[in-house]
Amino acid sequence: MRTAIIGARVIDPSSGLDQVTDLYIEGGKLLAIGNAPAGFSAETTLDAHGLIAAPGLVDLSVALREPGYSRKGSIASETLAAAAGGVTSLCCPPFTKPVLDTSAVAELILDRAREAGHTKVFPIGALSKGLDGEQLAELVALRDAGCVAFGNGLESFRNSRTLRRALEYAATFDLQVIFHSQDHDLAEGGLAHEGATASFLGLPGIPETAETVALARDLLLVEQSGVRAHFSQLTSARGAELIADAQARGLPVTADVALYQLILTDEALIDFSSLYHVQPPLRSRADRDGLREAVKSGVISAIASHHQPHERDAKLAPFGATEPGISSVQLLLPLAMSLVEDGLFDLPTLLARLSSGPANALRLPAGRLAVGAPADLVLFDSSASTLAGDTWFSKGANCPFLGHCLPAAVRYTLVDGHISYQA
Structure with a gap:
């Protein structure tokens, strides 16, 4: 299909392009920017005057819930929600049932994503079989089946020697490993950031050191093994400083932060609303400010939704008995634009952290x-x-932002030149 997009303000952070111009698409590729190629005849023309055209957003963590958790979401529902949020490419974590530790599960996810056609899906394979941190998964077979990186989520390796061997194996095949650094023993039983709010509410706390102790260990093992590493879901200012130090030493490490961590703090828990129950937890204002600075400087090069849809019953219990997570991918662009509206980032920087930054981090x-x-x-x-x-569109309505009026509105999302979402 030949498509012309006329009169948009085109912003491409990777090239520095920022001008009002036209885009021409054919065969799923961007054919020209500016003047129409000779003989080009558009089958579809989109009048984009007054709109901004940007690279489709790249979200590094969207739980699709399929296979195994259809009551929470499906590949069709959650990729449609993502497209409505401006996302064209997303990575899905391995927390499925069965766990994404075999080629069969990876192929199932990719087949159903192609059938849905709303976004491109890049699976993250399990680093260990069953996510148990004991035996290494078949990483090369998973790579050949389409997995772009490997991680264990918050189910960390308890044995540092086993983790070291896993990283060395991954480095041998130039496979990327994703860390969610949280010390199991320091975090065990915790529900909220260890601080004044948790003390006031009587909630067991998770100290900042749960992140930084694990992060320090993981960075040392990355340095020893030489593996390409991405650190996901940073929550603390001190954690961001550790990443900055590692990057300054030349380690091949990148990092992302959940968008809600740039907006909310642990003070949101004051009414015990389970909608703010997330793991790792919302942290202090100082941590939020430190994360914002790390995003601005590029130490954290990616902002992700860390979308975790749940059925209604999962949040209808006392705070500690509810399942953690926020359904947020459908609001990725509008929520992120609130950071521009508040003067925290300029628009090109924000778009870089939502598109080229995450794509470069995982070589997508x-x-x-x-x-x-x-x-x-x-x-x-x-x-x-x-x-x-x-x-x-998401099956999960566990979102604390529902009912809020947010800046900006997605009008069209195009994947390979085809309109996958239209407002």
Whole structure:
């Protein structure tokens, strides 16, 4: 299909492009920027005057819940929600049932994602069989089946020697490992950030050191093994400083932060609302400010939704008995634009952390607008607003932002030149 997008403000952080111009698409690729190629005749023309065209957002953590947890979500529902949030490429973690530790599970996910056609899906394989931290999964077979990286989530390796061997094996085949650094013993039984709010509410705390102790160990093992590493879901200012120090020493490490960690703090828990129950927990204002600075400087190069949809009953219990997680991918762009509206980031920097930054972190073929590249892009109106929940595609309504009026509105999401979402 030949498509012309006319009059958009085109922002491509990877090339520094920021101008009002036209885009021409054919065969799923971006054919030209600016002037129409000779003989080009558009089958579809999108009038984008007043809209911003940017690379489709790349989300490094979207739980699709399939296979195994269909009551919480499906590949079809959650990728549609992602497309509505401006996402064209996403990574799904291995927390499925069965666990994503075999080629069969990876192929099932990819087949159903292609059938749905809403976004591109890049599976994250389990680093260990069953996520138990004991035996290494078949990493090369998983890579050949389409997995782009490997991780164990918060189910960390308790044995440092076993983790070291796993990292050395991954480094041998140039496989990327994703860490969710949290010390199991320091975090065990905790529900909230260890601080004044947790003490006031009587909730057992998870100290900042649960992150930093594990992070220090993981960084030392990364340095020893030489593996490519990505640190996901950072929550503390001190953790961001450790990543910055590692990068300054030349370690091949990148990092991401959950978008809600840049907006919320542990003070949101004051009414015991289970909608704010997440793991790792929301932390202090000082931590949030430190994370914002790390995003601004590029130490944290990616912002992700860390979307975890749940059925209604999962949040209907006393705080400690509820399941952690927020359903947020459908609001990724509007929520992120609130950071621009508040003057925390300029628009090109924000778009870089939502597109080229995450794509580069995991070496994904996404996150840029360039001639010959896949025509994955989002068109949004920065002067409009989104009423969160007005239309809702995710099966999970466990979102504390529902009912909020958020800045900007996604008008079109295109994947390989085809419109996968239209407002």
